[in-house]
Amino acid sequence: MITVTSLSTKGGSGKTTLIQMLASGALARGLRVHALDGDTDQQLTEWRAKSDAADWNGLQRVSWPEGLTIGPIPETVDALYEALNGWEEDGIDLVLIDTRPGENPETENLALAADMIVVPAVPTQSDFVAVQKTLDWIDRMAATLADGYPQPLRGVVMLNAPPKAMALVTAANEAELARARDKVHAQDLEVYEVVKRMPMLPTPVPTSQTFRRMPLSGPLTVVRDTYATDPRSRLAAGHIKAALDYCEELLVDIETAVKNREEAVA
Ligand SMILES: Nc1ncnc2c1ncn2[C@@H]1O[C@H](COP(=O)(O)OP(=O)(O)OP(=O)(O)O)[C@@H](O)[C@H]1O
Ligand SMILES: [Mg+2]
Incomplete structure (x- = not known):
């Protein structure tokens, strides 16, 4: 089982x-998957109800996947670790922990319980300042761990990236990189230089309507399977498959990093 915060x-x-x-x-x-909602606004807790209530243009939505449950954060740190053991015994493969913004002490326990902490980074000046602040915060909290206690891995994920940023970070060679740089504003280039020095996961995530609608639609497998019942949705199906591919790649990035660490320890 892998735990990600x-x-x-x-x-x-x-x-x-x-x-x-x-x-x-x-x-x-x-x-x-079991997901824990550590935010006060209950965005994640309400995901299923919102998905149920969404308008699917007359399509019959497939039911919520059995493989995904969402629950609250256990009341104490001891209860959290006990619950994690229980989920592992129950055959849960992935525990996902959503948190609220701000440097809250309760959030620190949720971060330190993870194999990997993922930090979203929208490629803008203000967001990258926040990413660096978040990484510094993780360093400070990790320094409080006892010697020999495993450090959580850090993975910054470039998210909601416009096409120009995607072209820049996915350039396959020098010529492509030069072309991509030409299209980007000088100020933004600075941001991308900062990005390169961060512990980035290899997969950047582009801006997409499919992700923007996800809080209302539910998991993208639900969207995919619902649209598959309608022959008129072929175009949408392509977008959904592309978005789901990003989701899987991101998960592989995390699994690979966790596996590499385990091998390094062994
Ligand atoms: N790749 C993407 N493409 C399009 N929209 C995106 C993408 N990633 C994030 N967004 C949008 O950005 C907004 C903020 O995202 P989200 O709600 O996940 O942030 P958050 O950090 O959880 O916010 P909060 O601190 O309020 O909990 C949402 O409207 C979301 O749909
Ligand atoms: Mg949120």
Whole structure:
């Protein structure tokens, strides 16, 4: 079982989106997921009800996936670790923890319980300041761990990236990189230079309506399977598959990092 906590000092930075993406990617691969809502606004807790109430243009929505449950954060740290053991015994493959913005002490326990802390980074000046602040905060809290206690891995995820940013970070060679740089504003280039020095996961996530609608639609496997019942939805199906591919790639990035660490320890 892998535990992932989404963390950022900044509100509206994409924490819940990351959790919903990872849940979608895991479901697409047939994994069992339990998600914990550590935010006061209950965005994640309400996901299922919102998905149920969404307007599907007359389509009959497929039912909520059995492999995904969402619950509250256990009341104490001891109860949290006990619950994590229980979920592992029950065969849960992935535990996802959403958190609220700001440097809250309760959030620190949720971060330190994770194998990996993921930090969303929208490629703008203000968001990258917040990412650095979040990484510094993680360093401070990790320094409080006893010697020999495993450090959580950090993964910054470029999220909600416009096409120009995607072209820049996915350039396959020098010529492509030069072309991409030409199209980007000098100020933004500075941001991308900062990005390169951060512990980035390899998969950047583009801006997409499919992700924007995810809080209302539910996991993207639900969207995919619902649209599959309608022959007129072929175009939409392409967008959904592309979005789901990003979700799965992100999950593979995390699994790979966790596996590499385990091998390094062994
Ligand atoms: N790749 C993307 N494409 C389009 N929209 C996106 C993408 N990623 C995030 N967003 C949008 O950005 C907004 C903020 O995201 P989200 O709600 O996940 O942030 P948050 O950090 O959880 O916010 P809060 O601090 O309020 O809990 C949402 O409207 C979300 O749909
Ligand atoms: Mg949120």
